[in-house]
Amino acid sequence: MKFGYKKLYIDGQLTDASSGETYEVICPADEKPIAKIAWASKEDTERALESAQKGFEYWSKLPLEERLEWIDKLRNKLLENRDLLRESIMYEMGKVWEGTDEDLTSITDSLKFYADEIKNRVDIPIEDKEGTHAHRIVSQPLGVAVAFLAYNFPLLNLGFKLGPALAAGCSVILKPSEFSPLSAYIIGELCEEINFPKGVVTVLCGDVPGVGVPLCESTIPKLITMIGSTETAQKLIAQSIKTSVKRYSLECGGNAPFIVFEDADLDLAITHGANLKIGNSGQICVAPNRFFIHESVIDQFTEGIVKRFENAKLGFGREHEPDMGPLANKASVIKVHNIVKEAVKQGGKVIYGGEPIEGPGFYFQPTAIRLEDKKAEILQHEIFGPVAIIVPFSTKEEVIDLANNTDAGLASYVYTKDEALLDYFTQKLEFGEVHLNGLKFDIYLPHGGIKNSGIGVDCSTYALDDYLIRKRVTQALN
The missing domain is CATH 3.40.605.10 (Aldehyde Dehydrogenase; Chain A, domain 1)
Incomplete structure (x- = not known):
């Protein structure tokens, strides 16, 4: 060994x-x-x-x-x-x-x-x-x-x-x-x-x-x-x-919302969202699970994140320079796969991925799911894997209710150029961390949650x- x-x-x-x-x-x-x-x-x-x-x-x-x-x-x-x-x-x-x-x-x-x-x-x-x-x-x-x-x-x-x-x-x-x-x-x-x-x-x-x-x-x-x-x-x-x-x-655990408005820098939001799901194979407590995307740009966002997932190189080892490795254990593969299957049962449509990768190792495809049911029970689960569940919204009042509808309260993300909207979500989001148009973590920045x-x-x-x-x-x- x-x-x-x-x-x-x-x-x-x-x-x-x-x-x-x-x-x-x-x-x-x-x-x-x-x-x-x-x-x-x-x-x-x-x-x-x-x-x-x-x-x-x-x-x-x-x-x-x-x-x-x-x-x-x-x-x-x-x-x-x-x-x-x-x-x-x-x-x-x-x-x-x-x-x-x-x-x-x-x-x-x-x-x-x-x-x-x-x-x-x-x-x-x-x-x-x-x-x-x-x-x-x-x-x-x-x-x-x-x-x-x-x-x-x-x-x-x-x-x-x-x-x-x-x-x-x-x-x-x-x-x-x-x-x-x-x-x-x-x-x-x-x-x-x-x-x-x-x-x-x-x-x-x-x-x-x-x-x-x-x-x-x-x-x-x-x-x-x-x-x-x-x-x-x-x-x-x-x-x-x-x-x-x-x-x-x-x-x-967390169940981070990732909120993108129609005026957001879409390329930036797509990059950050995809990186958080590909990085560490999505096994990050602050990784977003619920992608709430304004209905006017949800198709563009979905297309963009799928392209990132398609281009992600999976593998292992320094010489191969992969973008994403396996999940940590077999139980994680089973859990993530069950979440995908349950999301489909609740009306979700797999746009990309959705399956374990055959062969040795605990690999799972980076996965994008469109889900129209904004109150689906599956949205209450922390995924802890490379799966993005993408849900449409139309108003700030609607999406703040959707975002806060969870027992978790660790990290949250908002993308918009509207300063008034940023202030609104700063005040209203029930999470220990609110990241606006970007994200940063470092040893000198407090990291903690509220609720459960x-x-x-x-x-x-x-x-x-x-x-x-x-x-x-x-x-x-x-």
Whole structure:
């Protein structure tokens, strides 16, 4: 196997699972094994929790400058091994080579951004109205954080948690998805190589009874943070609240509307819409599912996005330079295919694609569907694949109701040259992010949702708040 055998990283050491159990990591491009990882047991998880608590006690008391030196050392180690990390993501996710750079850049940017940002955190004074006391808000590390990570951006997701946790003074247990654990296990190896303080970072993967439940039900973690589905978030809350009240930072699923008016720059809207569905094979929480296109330009838009889909090159590997790779696993192929079939049952017409691609690998055709029923139940589902469901609308009042008709509230997109319309949608859209005539994501920009799309934010200075205690200190004046 290309990447061999990878061990758990617990208490500063690489170790086999106590049970000796392993798990085979499959490349979704050809369905062949690429690595074996140690598969953690409940015993391993309990040991990881105890180690993380000791790690927190050490790390939280370490002078800030020393903490930042360690973070910088880790960041430099990742950069030294950038090709190894990018290649591991390409194989575990089937991601195109260019796409792996986003993961690597995100984790290294996160480590640097939060190392800089924590230095800006100072005590906040509060004026005493009567002049009898002095008040200030001080920030202190929260405790052990447990991070459950989605498979779609293995190191981007990891970096969104690792950066603020380490900068804030927390230890962190990283539980990657079983569909893309390889790069996280390599992070553990790199931590071990530089002798990163033990217990501060832990990497392990295993099943729900052996890992997921013990991590949640333990009283040691003070923060449960996650990137994944709303259903998973609900389970984590239910499991973890049984034993202690914890803090939560949860980035959950989305069901983004993509709204295009008749005066929009159609070429721009088509390019952005197609890129969001082709990029990462549509496995992006902020990718639009529901394309609401003004009835006067819907034919042009559909023709344009179909042309982009037709020209998209599918494949795997650096030498082939594909535009789109496979889905992450067989279950995703089945799910996406079922969504397409259900959309057709509900009146949709497949304009392009709509089928899995025969042969090895979990490939699915980029797919465009026209759907006239604006209230079809299928519009309530997050697709998480390369499928665009295109729906007509006629007025701003109609489309705002359609856009907001979802339990999700992560990202949204609007294309029009009318400034009044842009302001209208800024005010009316029930989403944590509103992108107008374009889109941008970066480590310094807050990323989070409302409604069932989550609690808290990833990225930006605001993410640090999830890992810090705010304590009010009041002193009487003589």
